[in-house]
Amino acid sequence: MLKVPDHQVAGHQGRDGKLGPLVDDSGRFFKPLQGDKRGTDEVAFYTSFSSNTLIPDHIKRFFPIFYGTQLIEASDGSGMQPHLILQDLSFGRSNPxxxxxxxxxxxxxxxxxxxxxxxxxxxxxxxxxxxxxxxxxxxxxxxxxxxxxxxxxxxxxxxxxxxxxxxxxxxxxxxxxxxxxxxxxxxxxxxxxxxxxxxxxxxxxxxxxxxxxxxxxxxxxxxxxxxxxxxxxxxxxxxxxxxxxxxxxxxxxxxxxxxxxxxxxxxxxxxxxxxxxxxxxxxxxxx
Structure with missing residues (x-):
């Protein structure tokens, strides 16, 4: 079940009918792609970075894990929209x-x-x-x-x-x-x-x-x-x-x-x- 993140402190939040990220119960964070070039640029970066074998593993750990993209129901009720699927950085944490x-x-x-x-x-x-x-x-x-x-x-x-x-x-x-x-x-x-x-x-x-x-x-x-x-x-x-x-x-x-x-x-x-x-x-x- 998707829900609004409890511990988001910046950026657009998916509350009160607004478009924002969602999380599930398995540790994944769904970030809506911005409708302009910024959305495709961010996907391009994650795709490039995650597959770049020249980036050391000890540096990759400072970046969220990238799981690809997916069409899901947007938080603002606008229907199915493309989202980045990322690691939920607050998952498993108590009162971070x-x-x-x-x-x-x-x-x-x-x-x-x-x-x-x-x-x-x-x-x-x-x-x-x-x-x-x-x-x-x-x-x-x-x-x-x-x-x-x-x-x-x-x-x-x-x-x-x-x-x-x-x-x-x-x-x-x-x-x-x-x-x-x-x-x-x-x-x-x-x-x-x-x-x-x-x-x-x-x-x-x-x-x-x-x-x-x-x-x-x-x-x-x-x-x-x-x-x-x-x-x-x-x-x-x-x-x-x-x-x-x-x-x-x-x-x-x-x-x-x-x-x-x-x-x-x-x-x-x-x-x-x-x-x-x-x-x-x-x-x-x-x-």
Missing amino acids: SVMDIKIGSRTWSPQAPEDYIQKCLKKDRESSSVELGFRLSGLQIFESKESGFWKPEKRSMTQSLSADEIRSILKKFVSTNKSGVLGSVPDCAFASTVYGGSGGILSQLLELKSWFEEQTTYHFYSCSILMTCEKELALNGKNPRADIKLVDFAHVFEGKGVIDHNFLGGLCSLIKFVSEILSEDCVTEPR
């Missing part, structure tokens, strides 16, 4: 904290039409994209079974958050105290277990960075890093299953032998933020 981070100081490609470039350029300038090389597109942070999730409005995410505000949110992602206001002081109780360690977020980001320092096959525009962890597991002294995945590939173009400096620059900026949080004198045990 999720952050969608759009990477790159420029989210438009040189091949885009002028009106689209101007639309993206306006958003890039008004958000932190131009200044920091990335911006927060959406998030939810699990606090407790009693209070549930902190999930700020999408509009507040697209506004120009300062570097300090973004740093505070990245700290809240690994904290035990409530996240109700941007001005609250996070305790960073799980920074070492979520961001640190050989399998933590920072290690994964650095592994991805090493590939982007060499790969010249693809240029990724308006692509996001989806950061996920389960703080309930950390509260019980277990591995929080911290993980990153790249998502949204409607604007991927041939690299033509040139390094993707736009994505690499944003990735390095995010790494700097996470590294600084780890180096601070944060609480290492839940209060």
Whole structure:
């Protein structure tokens, strides 16, 4: 049975008669193809990437598994529509904290039409994209079974958050105290277990960075890093299953032998933020 995802934090959502993604009970995510060239471009990327034997397996694990395309009943009731079939990144997770981070100081490609470039350029300038090389597109942070999730409005995410505000949110992602206001002081109780360690977020980001320092096959525009962890597991002294995945590939173009400096620059900026949080004198045990 198909249903609207419970833990989608960005993008179009299939609620209230709108077109958006659906999930099933077997771990698959059905993303409607955009009606214009973006839909076919995203299918082309997944097809190319999944069959590219030059991509190392340790890099492919940072991308959702691609199962092809299928006609299914759209969430908006418009009938049978083509959908990408992908790995459901929240499947099997209990109350995941999720952050969608759009990477790159420029989210438009040189091949885009002028009106689209101007639309993206306006958003890039008004958000932190131009200044920091990335911006927060959406998030939810699990606090407790009693209070549930902190999930700020999408509009507040697209506004120009300062570097300090973004740093505070990245700290809240690994904290035990409530996240109700941007001005609250996070305790960073799980920074070492979520961001640190050989399998933590920072290690994964650095592994991805090493590939982007060499790969010249693809240029990724308006692509996001989806950061996920389960703080309930950390509260019980277990591995929080911290993980990153790249998502949204409607604007991927041939690299033509040139390094993707736009994505690499944003990735390095995010790494700097996470590294600084780890180096601070944060609480290492839940209060």
